[in-house]
Amino acid sequence: MSPGNPMDHLLTTLEIAERFRVSTETIRLWSREGLIPAIRIRSNVVRYDYLQVLAVLKKAAVDRPEDASQR
Numbered sequence: 001m002s003p004g005n006p007m008d009h010l011l012t013t014l015e016i017a018e019r020f021r022v023s024t025e026t027i028r029l030w031s032r033e034g035l036i037p038a039i040r041i042r043s044n045v046v047r048y049d050y051l052q053v054l055a056v057l058k059k060a061a062v063d064r065p066e067d068a069s070q071r
Contacts, residue, residue: 009049009050009051010039010047010048010049010050011047011048011049011050012047012048013027013028013046013048015048016048016050016053019050020053020057027048031046031048035056035060036048036052036053036056036057037049037052037053037056
């Protein structure tokens, strides 16, 4: 793959789970519920764009004002 290739950012379920320190089941759940974007490569192969998932999770953290009141 060449540098800057969008495919360079695609991670497996395990890789994305490790990056965000959650279980692979949590990643699969978030994906099934449409909370994070997933890219289906083949019927049994799913990848996640790290930058897209990061952006979604950052936005979700900012959009949760009830968490701020509990600090």
